[in-house]
Amino acid sequence: MSQEILVDDYTFNGVMLPPAAxxxxxxxxxxxxxxxxxxxSVSGVSGGGIALALDNTNEAQNVCLYQGDVLPYSIxxxxxxxxxxxxxxxxxxxxxxxxxxxxxxxxxxxxIAERAxxxxxxNNNINIDAADGVNSFTGKATGLTLAxxxxxxxxSFKEGIQTLAGALSKGGKANTIFSMENSRGQLRRVVPNVxxxxxxxxxxxxLFAQIQKTANAAVGTLKIRRMRVFYRLGPNP
Numbered sequence: 001m002s003q004e005i006l007v008d009d010y011t012f013n014g015v016m017l018p019p020a021a022x023x024x025x026x027x028x029x030x031x032x033x034x035x036x037x038x039x040x041s042v043s044g045v046s047g048g049g050i051a052l053a054l055d056n057t058n059e060a061q062n063v064c065l066y067q068g069d070v071l072p073y074s075i076x077x078x079x080x081x082x083x084x085x086x087x088x089x090x091x092x093x094x095x096x097x098x099x100x101x102x103x104x105x106x107x108x109x110x111x112i113a114e115r116a117x118x119x120x121x122x123n124n125n126i127n128i129d130a131a132d133g134v135n136s137f138t139g140k141a142t143g144l145t146l147a148x149x150x151x152x153x154x155x156s157f158k159e160g161i162q163t164l165a166g167a168l169s170k171g172g173k174a175n176t177i178f179s180m181e182n183s184r185g186q187l188r189r190v191v192p193n194v195x196x197x198x199x200x201x202x203x204x205x206x207l208f209a210q211i212q213k214t215a216n217a218a219v220g221t222l223k224i225r226r227m228r229v230f231y232r233l234g235p236n237p
Contacts, residue, residue, distance in 0.1 A: 005079055008229045010207075016044035021068040029207075030068035034107055035061045049086070049225040052211045054095065056219050062107045062212040065224065069104045071204035075173055078157040078205075079230040081116075085209075085223060087124060089147040092218035096121040097211035098129055099224065100155065105208060110138070114201045116176060117208070118153050120146065128178050128191050132201035142190035144180050150225055152187060154179040174199040 010028070021030040031042040038057030042065055045051045052063040083099055098109050100117035109117070109129070119129035119139075124147050128140040156179070158172040176196040179189045207229070211222040 003232065005230055005232060008231070010227045011048075012044060012050040012224060012226065013048050014044055016050055018042055018050075018065060021066075028067055028072075029065055032064040032066065032105060033062070034212075035059060045223065049223045051221050051223045052097075052209060053221040054211060054213050054219050056217045058215060058217045060213065060215045062210065063222075064105055064208070064210040066102070066105050066208045066210075067206035069206065071103060071206045073101070073205050073229060073231055075114075075157065075198065075201055075203065075205055077231045077233065078173075079232065080157065080159075081155045081207075081230070082226075082228040083118075083153045083209075084150055084225040084227075085118075085146065085153065086148055086150045086225070087120065087146045087222055088220045089124065091120065091122065091124055091220050092213070092216065093122040094213045094216035094218045095211065095220040096213070097209075097220075097222055099153075099209035099222065100207075101205040102208040103203065103205060105210070107212065109210060114198075114203065114205070115208075116155055116178075116196075116198060116205070118142075118178070118180070126180060126190075128194070128196065130176065130196050130198060132198040134200040135197050137194060137196050140191045140194050140196075142178075142180055144182055144190065149183075151181040153181075154187065173197075173201075 018029045018031040098117040098119040102115040117129045124145040130137045156177040
């Protein structure tokens, strides 16, 4: 693996309507919207960012921004992932979602077998939700909330090396470090007492953001301002 660190930096500015994954892709991102009669949307917004918005139609809705299930990032090549996001204040109990990294998308986020996500469910509290197909870390409270003030979220895959007596290190993914900006704009590690071990997964991941609701007239918007990935090229780029 190359030791050179590369950066994919996606700053969502201007007009952007990510196509459905089944259509010809125009760029690295696609959208997936599940609805019946309403008009939820994925689109660029004034002031910058891309908004994943539920509307007030009384129905189940799911709005997703992802990389079309083309999984570009090997978990073993990842160094760090940064995401800047905002969220509608005072979310209704019917609204939930997550953002971060995932394998193939699913309307039911818990059905995604391998994932590393910041999650919200029924309120603005942020939890950690991660799994590697064997280990599962769900509903780990960060003690922090996300609303209209933009916050930075970080996942580090190389910083938290786990060493083993008489054996080789399992690598940073065995101790994946999650951080989030607090209300003073200070980036702080969250769930520090939980070792998020994703070492059983050796495959690929994609950037992922999703907001959804059960049948309800509730609204909600998850806005992604920027996504940045630091990674190394694998042995066969």
